[in-house]
Amino acid sequence: MNDADARLIFAARLIRLFAYGFLSVALFLYLSARGFSDATIGLLLTLTLLGDAGISLWLTTHADRFGRKRTLLVGAALMTFAGIVFALTDNFYVLMFAAIVGVISPSGGEIGPFLSVEQAALSQLLPDTQRTKIFAWYNLVGSFATAFGALGGGGLAQFLLNSRFAALDAYRAVVISYGFFGILLAVLFFSLSPAVETASVVRPSSSNLGLHRSQRIVLQLSALFALDAFAGGFIVQSILAYWFNQKFGLDAGALGAMLFAANVLAGISALSAARLAQKFGLVNTMVFTHLPSNVLLMLVPLMPNVWLAVALLLIRFSISQMDVPTRQSFTMAVVAPDERSAASGITTIARSIGAAFAPALSGQLLAIPALVSAPFFIAGGLKIVYDLVLFQQFRAHRPPEEIPN
Numbered sequence: 568m569n570d571a572d573a574r575l576i577f578a579a580r581l582i583r584l585f586a587y588g589f590l591s592v593a594l595f596l597y598l599s600a601r602g603f604s605d606a607t608i609g610l611l612l613t614l615t616l617l618g619d620a621g622i623s624l625w626l627t628t629h630a631d632r633f634g635r636k637r638t639l640l641v642g643a644a645l646m647t648f649a650g651i652v653f654a655l656t657d658n659f660y661v662l663m664f665a666a667i668v669g670v671i672s673p674s675g676g677e678i679g680p681f682l683s684v685e686q687a688a689l690s691q692l693l694p695d696t697q698r699t700k701i702f703a704w705y706n707l708v709g710s711f712a713t714a715f716g717a718l719g720g721g722g723l724a725q726f727l728l729n730s731r732f733a734a735l736d737a738y739r740a741v742v743i744s745y746g747f748f749g750i751l752l753a754v755l756f757f758s759l760s761p762a763v764e765t766a767s768v769v770r771p772s773s774s775n776l777g778l779h780r781s782q783r784i785v786l787q788l789s790a791l792f793a794l795d796a797f798a799g800g801f802i803v804q805s806i807l808a809y810w811f812n813q814k815f816g817l818d819a820g821a822l823g824a825m826l827f828a829a830n831v832l833a834g835i836s837a838l839s840a841a842r843l844a845q846k847f848g849l850v851n852t853m854v855f856t857h858l859p860s861n862v863l864l865m866l867v868p869l870m871p872n873v874w875l876a877v878a879l880l881l882i883r884f885s886i887s888q889m890d891v892p893t894r895q896s897f898t899m900a901v902v903a904p905d906e907r908s909a910a911s912g913i914t915t916i917a918r919s920i921g922a923a924f925a926p927a928l929s930g931q932l933l934a935i936p937a938l939v940s941a942p943f944f945i946a947g948g949l950k951i952v953y954d955l956v957l958f959q960q961f962r963a964h965r966p967p968e969e970i971p972n
Contacts, residue, residue, distance in 0.1 A: 572763050573692060576685045577708055579639075579755045583681060584709040586646075586748035588716025588830060590741060591675035591804040592823050593724050596812070597738035601657045605809075609930015611659075611666055612805070616923030618667030619678050620916045626680040627912020631765045631905060635684045636756060642680045643753035646670040650746025654739055671745070673926065675713050675804035675826065678919065683911035688763040690899045690907050695967050698899060699849065702892035703841040710834025710888065714827040717804070720744075721823015728819065737819075765905055778909050781902040784964075785910045788898060791957050792914050793921030798949035800925025801942035802864070806933070807880075814939065815873035828881055833888040840889040849897040849966060854958040856889035858951060865947035868940030900966030 598608045622645070630638040649669025653662060665671075670679035686702065693701055720741045727737035778785055802810075808822045817825065836856075844852040863883035870876035895911070902910040925946075932938045 572760055573689065575755050575759055576689060576763075577705065579681070579752055580685065580705060581708050581712045582748055582751050582755070583646075584675075584677070584712035585716035585719070586745050587672035587678070588675045588713035588718075588804075588826065589720035589723075589748070590650075590672060590716075590745045591713075592717050592721040592808050592819060592826060593738040593741040594671075594673055595805040595809045596724075596819065597653075597735070597742055599809075600733075600735040600738055603659070605934045606927075606930045607659070609927040609933070611662060612673040612803070612926035612930070613923050614663055615666040615671055615673055616678070616800070616919050616926070619670060620919035620923060622668065622670075623678075623680045623683075623919065624912060624916040627683040627916065628909045630680065630684050630687070630908040630912065635688055635763050635765070635908065636759045638680050638684050639756040639759070640753055642670055642684075643749050643756055645749075646679065646752065647746045647749030650742060650744075650749060654742040654746065670749075673803055673805045675717060675830070677709070677915070680912065683915045684908055686895055686899060686911050687765070687907035691765065691904065692762065695900065699844050699892055699896040700841040702896050703838050706837035706888065706892045706895075707834040710830045710837060714830030714834065717826035717830060718823045721819045721821075721826070725818060725820035725823070765908070778906050778913070779903070781906050781910060784901055785898075785906075785913055787960065789914050789917035791953055791960070792894070793917040794956075795950060795953040796918035796921035797925050798946045798953065800922035801929045801946040803922070803926060803929075806926065806929055806942065809933070810939070810942075811873070811876070813933075814868075815876070817873065825877055825880075829884040832881055832885040836884070836886050837888040837892050840892050843889065844893050844896070849893045849900070850958065850961050850964065852893045853890040853897070854954045856886050858954050860884075860887040861947040861950040861954070864950070865944050868943045897961075897964075897966060901964060 595608055595612075598611065599605075603611070623642075626633075626638050626641060645668065649665050649671040652665035652669065653671065656662060672678040686705075689701060689705065690698060723744075724737045724741055727740055728734065732740075804826060808826065811817045811822060811825065840852055840856070843856070847855075860883050863879055867876050867879050867883070870879055898910055898914055899907055929942045932941045
């Protein structure tokens, strides 16, 4: 394994997810302070995810030919562009353009071409037996970075509010900072070596979207991942923060602390996945850790006070991410090496498209007092359906490391 490139990829993951977490606490509140309605903000977040899906699909399906390093640099530039535009204008149409073209994360989670290209590079640089373990650490770094980012973003906003800054200016400072993190990413990506690039291959004439022999399984996985992401889109981190603010009156500082704890627990749960997968298999680990977390999600809005609601949410996060490194590792394992960027990109974009429509619907529900908690029930119910169908369709598929020699 090329240690220098791996360290750069992990450092980029840390900075990027810190930036996403940093923004997630303040984004919905910032747009609300701009004067936009809940429904309009939900629409804007949906456009953000849809635009990301289209651009990232093109970038990731061409990354192995265009160059993985170049693709990552383009992503960093789009992230900087989106942050700066969001900070400078309240014109909805300009924001809409920046949301569609740029890379901005309303959820605190991955967005853009980065994850797909980085995972393809890591899969090339390490043996099959180490893939799930390294992906678990990759996700742990991301979760911890998101956690500290949420704490930092919420803390900065609260500090400025306490210093008598107007709410708009306090939240805008967070958005401006997000754009500068994109510049730091570009510096790191520029230092990657040619070892991250795929070897030149002759693709079959039937190759489609960077795929050839793995088209069917990738499309099946993409459909399921889109359903899971659509469900998760109802309770993205920005919406969670807004719901707790409206339901229980939690301020930006408290929200940052809550999301910090949630993401730390999520990171630890991702790390545990490697050991479970080694013992029970990737698909079993994906399904049987995800099911109970979805039941817990549906119980959060039923709690009578903020302490129980937060406690249940944190318990949910402590097991909710075990399916992430296993899902990513499984996808990389069942496709050919020269299809990895495309396969990861297509499945990731399917998740982005699935998630894109949900915030607009969630925004509509949040605007109706009687339905303010409905996003939790919709998300949990759909995620349970996803788990059951995934198990039924893929329990017989075994990656190379699970096949006896």
